[in-house]
Amino acid sequence: MSTDNSEHMRTIDRWLAGEVVNNTIGIKVVGGPFDGRTKIVLLGEDGRPPAVIRASGGPAGPSRHAYEAVRSTDVRAGWIYTYTGPEPATES
Template sequence: MGEKNSDHLALIGRWLAGETVNNTVGIKVISGPFHGRTKIVELDQSGLPPAGFRCRPGRTPGPWSPAAKHIYLAVQAPDTPAGWIYEYAGTDTPPEG
């Protein structure tokens, strides 16, 4: 059991370091409420990550509206290990009413 767990943690460590393993890689998140985190994603057949993602920060401190969905877009970044980053693109706030 210990070796299996160790292998799994090693695999996650490789993804977090920006290494593509089994068509999966960790991509750094830049700016917004998730700045500094890494999103682990599966690449498509062309080697491209999902174009973006939306999320809510929950109780993350900061000037973020808890009702807003925060939008991140994949951007090529040749100076990063994965070759991509997820860059903050703003919020998609629900209409008030």
């Protein structure tokens, strides 16, 4: 494995551990079809993650799902994303 690739993997491991690296962090997803996964996000200027993230697909199919950032003292990152439910279907 090249040095660049090894450094990249070390950075990803740090994000997944809840450490802020280059203003980016991994935040655990709780509930819904993406429960247990980690979303890697860029923090805003205020040091907070995006208030809402959306995910589509997964075990529940192609529908879109919303998650909200919530403070948590139980995780190193200090934040989790909690499931707020499926987004309403929109017609194209």
